[in-house]
Amino acid sequence: MAEHTRGIIFYDGACGLCNRFVQAVLQRDLQGRFCFATLQGDTATRFLRAEDREQLSTMVVVIGAKTYRQADAVLAVAVRLGRGWPLCSVLYLVPRALRNRAYTCVARHRRRLFPVATCRLPTREEKARLLP
Numbered sequence: 001m002a003e004h005t006r007g008i009i010f011y012d013g014a015c016g017l018c019n020r021f022v023q024a025v026l027q028r029d030l031q032g033r034f035c036f037a038t039l040q041g042d043t044a045t046r047f048l049r050a051e052d053r054e055q056l057s058t059m060v061v062v063i064g065a066k067t068y069r070q071a072d073a074v075l076a077v078a079v080r081l082g083r084g085w086p087l088c089s090v091l092y093l094v095p096r097a098l099r100n101r102a103y104t105c106v107a108r109h110r111r112r113l114f115p116v117a118t119c120r121l122p123t124r125e126e127k128a129r130l131l132p
Helices: 016-028 042-047 050-054 070-078 085-093 096-113
Strands: 007-011 034-038 060-063 066-069
Touching: 007 016, 007 042, 007 070, 016 034, 016 096, 034 042, 042 050, 060 070, 066 070, 070 085, 070 096
Parallel strands: 007 034
Antiparallel strands: 007 060, 060 066
16 A cells, blocks of 8 residues: 555545544644545545445545554544544543444444535635545
C-alpha cells in the first residue's frame, strides 16, 4: 500500500452518518491532519484492498502504513484531533469485539437513522482535503 503524507479517512459517500462524521472532522481538525475520500472513489482503489472498498458499512482510516477499520478507525481519528478529543482513548479499554459490535449495530441502521440530506459545499481549503 502506498503511503500518504496525511491520514486518509475513507467513508461511504452515500451515507448521511459518514457525511456528518466528515463534516465534524473538518471542523475540528484544525491542523489538517486528515484528507477524505469515498470508498467508491479512485483514491480508495489506489490505497485500499478490494475487501475494504466493498465493505461500505465500514469506515477505513489509513495513517502512514497503518490501516484502521470500524471502531478503531473512529478512535484513531478522535485521538488525533486535539482539544478534548484524545480523551476518547479511554474507549480502547473496551474490548475491540464489543466496540466493533456497537459500531456494526449503528452501521447496519445508519441509512435509516441518518438519511442523506443536502450537503453543504466545502470551502476552498476543505476542497483541497477531499481526494477523488
